[in-house]
Amino acid sequence: MSEDHQDGVPLLKVSALKKHFPIKKGFLKKNDQFFKAVDGVSFEVKAGETFGVVGESGCGKTTTGLMIAELLEQTSGDIWFDGRDLSRLNEHERRLVRKDLQIIFQDPFSSLNPRMKVFDIVAEPLIVHGMASGKKLKEDVLNLLEEVGLGKQHLDRFPHEFSGGQRQRIGIARALALKPKLIVCDEPVSALDVSVQAQILNLLKTLQKKYNLTYIFIAHGLPTVKHISDRIAVMYMGEIVEIATKDALFDNMKHPYTEALLSAIPVMNPHQKADRIILEGELPNPANQPSGCKFHTRCPYAQSVCKQDVPKLQNDGEGHDVACHFPLNKNISQALNQEQPAQR
Numbered sequence: 001m002s003e004d005h006q007d008g009v010p011l012l013k014v015s016a017l018k019k020h021f022p023i024k025k026g027f028l029k030k031n032d033q034f035f036k037a038v039d040g041v042s043f044e045v046k047a048g049e050t051f052g053v054v055g056e057s058g059c060g061k062t063t064t065g066l067m068i069a070e071l072l073e074q075t076s077g078d079i080w081f082d083g084r085d086l087s088r089l090n091e092h093e094r095r096l097v098r099k100d101l102q103i104i105f106q107d108p109f110s111s112l113n114p115r116m117k118v119f120d121i122v123a124e125p126l127i128v129h130g131m132a133s134g135k136k137l138k139e140d141v142l143n144l145l146e147e148v149g150l151g152k153q154h155l156d157r158f159p160h161e162f163s164g165g166q167r168q169r170i171g172i173a174r175a176l177a178l179k180p181k182l183i184v185c186d187e188p189v190s191a192l193d194v195s196v197q198a199q200i201l202n203l204l205k206t207l208q209k210k211y212n213l214t215y216i217f218i219a220h221g222l223p224t225v226k227h228i229s230d231r232i233a234v235m236y237m238g239e240i241v242e243i244a245t246k247d248a249l250f251d252n253m254k255h256p257y258t259e260a261l262l263s264a265i266p267v268m269n270p271h272q273k274a275d276r277i278i279l280e281g282e283l284p285n286p287a288n289q290p291s292g293c294k295f296h297t298r299c300p301y302a303q304s305v306c307k308q309d310v311p312k313l314q315n316d317g318e319g320h321d322v323a324c325h326f327p328l329n330k331n332i333s334q335a336l337n338q339e340q341p342a343q344r
């Protein structure tokens with residue numbers, strides 16, 4: 001679709017992205033309150049990298065992914081992909097860009113049409129975009145299935161005849177069909193057994209290497225994003241609170257919320273000391289968000305300034321950004337090494 005990427009030029013640039021949903025109070029009543037699902041998120045993703053996005057349910061990570069995948073319109077902010085501002089495309093340009101931007105969903109069962117056979121599911125994007133027909137279409141679909149570890153024997157089956165891991169493989173084959181540049185992976189392994197999670201993560205890594213794919217990998221757990229990501233953004237209440245390379249994040253974790261996310265991971269080893277941060281306070285009402293730092297109602301390190309002043313996402317000069325008035329400096333690699341998905 002466009003020129004190859006030069007070193008250092010991001011494939012994706014997200015700037016001050018917001019998605020505010022109106023809260024309806026009743027028939028014909030004016031909406032004067034908004035659920036700020038995403039509230040000013042900015043980041044860049046380089047071609048060929050995996051950018052992890054992690055946070056609790058409701059933090060805005062999936063909404064961010066849906067806006068990038070062109071499945072949800074933003075309230076404000078810009079998304080630049082492959083050198084183009086997505087909000088300024090005409091219909092023809094948008095159709096071309098959509099080939100390069102694909103998504104893999106969390107629940108492979110509900111994302112696959114139960115009335116379509118595997119052949120039709122994988123063939124559909126190729127037909128819609130006029131990329132193959134007849135004998136070539138059959139060959140392309142079979143090649144795609146083989147790329148994800150399935151085969152000819154699966155072509156005429158329906159989604160309900162497959163395991164969760166196999167269904168996710170079908171979803172990956174469909175996402176790969178149009179040879180995209182960027183795939184938003186929206187919690188693609190969260191619904192799978194741990195052993196199957198590792199297989200799917202390894203498959204995604206293999207495909208990335210082979211096709212120079214760029215991933216935005218969304219997950220609610222740090223071990224999963226650590227397994228696959230090059231850089232990681234941590235989100236809380238619609239904002240990015242920390243962003244760093246994988247090594248910098250785990251060797252020198254700075255935000256108290258990142259520390260709390262780590263504490264939520266169950267400790268498997270009974271002899272290992274569980275040095276847990278228990279979050280105090282209620283989850284804030286999304287329609288009435290806290291002043292200052294949004295995390296101050298639950299942060300064990302909060303001080304009075306935190307209630308008034310919004311901490312800005314600031315760079316430490318080495319590519320590590322944190323939004324906190326009193327950043328930490330903790331190494332959490334050791335704890336996480338015991339909690340990664342099993343390698344196969």
Ligand code: SF4
Pocket residue numbers: 255256257293294295296297299300301302303306311323324325326327
């Ligand atoms: Fe905690 Fe204050 Fe940092 Fe917010 S700014 S995370 S309340 S220490």
